Structures are given as C-alpha cells and as structure tokens.
Amino acid sequence: MGIFGRTIVTFLPFAPRFIVGWVAKRYTAGESLEQALELMKKLSSEGACFTIDVLGEEIKSLDESSWFINEYESVIDSIVESGMDANISIKPTALGLLIDQKSTLSNIERIVRKAAENDIFVRLDMEDNRVTQATIDAMIAIQKKGLENIGVVLQGRMFRTPDDISIVSGTLGKNSDFRICKGIYLEPPEISHTSYSEIVDATNRAIDLMLDSGSYTAIASHDVPVIDHALKSLESRGLGPKKEDPRHRPSALNRKGKGPGYEFQFLLGVRGNIRRDLAKKGHRTRIYMPYGEKWYEYGMRRLRENPGVAVHVTKSLLMPWTNRR
C-alpha cells in the first residue's frame, strides 16, 4: 500500500491538469464561493450542515494574509445572506502562523470577531507538528478575549493529544470545543503513533477523553471502527440525537449550529453513504467544504505529505461502492 501510494504521488505531477481536476472535483466544492454555496444548497437536502474552508496554506509573507481575511469575511457575509447552516474552518499558517504569531493572532481575531457578531463558529484546523502548540495557544488566547465561538482540532495519532485535551478542557471548561481526527500529516515516530491500529485506538481514546471532559466533540473520521466506537461511547454517556447533553444541564450551551454536545464530520466526497445514514438516525452531520482556485497545489501537497490519501482516492474511483459519495 505504501509503495502504491508513493508511485501514484510520483507520477501524478506528470498527469495533465484536467485529469487531476476531474479527480479533485469530487473532493472540492469548486473554485469560487458561489460554486461552494450552490453545492451546499444541494447537499442540505441530505440533512447535513457545513464547514467552509478557503483553500490555501502557509503563506510566505504576511501581506498575503489580507487576501484570506477578506475572503473569509465574504464567506461569513454569504453564510448570513444565504441562511445556510454553516461555520468556517481556518488554517492558521494561511494567516501567517509560521511568520509572526502576534500578527496571526490579530488576523484570526478579526475573523472570529466578525463571525461572533453573526453567531458563527470558527474552527482552527490543525496542521503539522511545527504549529500544534501555537495553534492551541492562539485558540485559547482568543477565547480569553471573550470570544467563545472558536475551537481547535486535535489529532489522535499525536502522543501529546491526551495532555492537550486535559489542558484545553481544564482551561476553557464548558467552552472547550474540539474536532478529533486521526491526523493527516505523517508525523515522526518520536511524537506520534504510526501504525493503523495504534492510531485508531488512540483516536478512540481521545474521543472518550473529550466526551468525559465535558467538551463539545466533533468526530471527524470516515473509518467504521472509529465511528462505531464513537456511537457506543456516546450512548454509554447518555448522549444522542434529540437528547439533552447530560453533562451540561440545563442546555445553556446549545449554540446555534451545534449538536447536543457532539457531531459527526465528513470530508466532501468521502463516504456519503455513512454520513447520510447517521443523519437519518438523527445525528448532526457536517460536511467539510474546501473551495478555491488553489485546489491543484493544495491537493498535490496533501498527497505528498500522506501518499495513503492517493490510495483512498484511487480506490474510490475504481471501486466506488467502497466509498459512496
């Protein structure tokens, strides 16, 4: 599987751009915000809500961050105008986190403040280990300014994640809000689990720790053993569709756009059959909608970082029944 993935990644840059575009179409919501909104309207009928991500990352100069800020402000305006059930996801390195932390903090704050004025939640995506601490710090710093509509992502594969759950939830209490995923970046074995079964076990443990800490928990995995574990963990803690979150009675935490203490999240184009099934059973399900002109660069970089994604994509094209839209 490793060799197969790496072979695809080696040869993909030589493939005509239109072929890559044809594949990417399934996983991106278009090049423009209008196209993303159009697709969201269609997908709303599947009982899903959304998080919108403007494609791009790691800017080289702080000037480049203004483009992202303006674009995210337009996204917020469009969510309000369209009345869509959506929030936003941001990659902190696209706002300058690897260049200047202080300026990045004010960039993020500007977006979060505008989102707060419109009752919209902001999720800081988690990137590679160079920025794990800085991303968590930024989220806590913004919450401490009284902006509670922000949360972070933690990656099950990282050894540090149980400590991060305890520190963040201990600091923010009822406002602690996580997305938990396995982590797309292949991190070194000194700081992360590397085998499939270890990563699944660690991700499942992180889900339980988040639920037990009273945090809002967004489960972002397409993997059946993780989803099944999450469903059992939710049930055993009295959490579920149409139930009041027993960890926080009365449900003062019921913010607009949030589920009863948890939700399930999926990437656009991946395992829609499982997502629709969860939605039918009453669980809140959210689709991650990346859009933007930089889909080619973004996709190529993701594939280089984790060639395993190429295997998923190829499998889903050749054997679509394994990964229905």
Ligand code: FAD
């Ligand atoms: P896997 O075992 O990798 O996948 C299970 C099955 O799902 C595969 O067999 C395949 O059929 C399908 N599948 C999974 N991924 C793909 C794909 N890309 N294309 C086609 N089929 C696929 N990672 C981060 O590091 N930081 C983040 O901020 C982050 N945010 C995320 C937000 C959402 C909503 C989701 C769903 C994932 C996010 N991820 C993020 C990625 C995540 O960490 C995993 O890399 C990714 O979800 C694959 O892991 P999995 O749990 O789905 O299990």
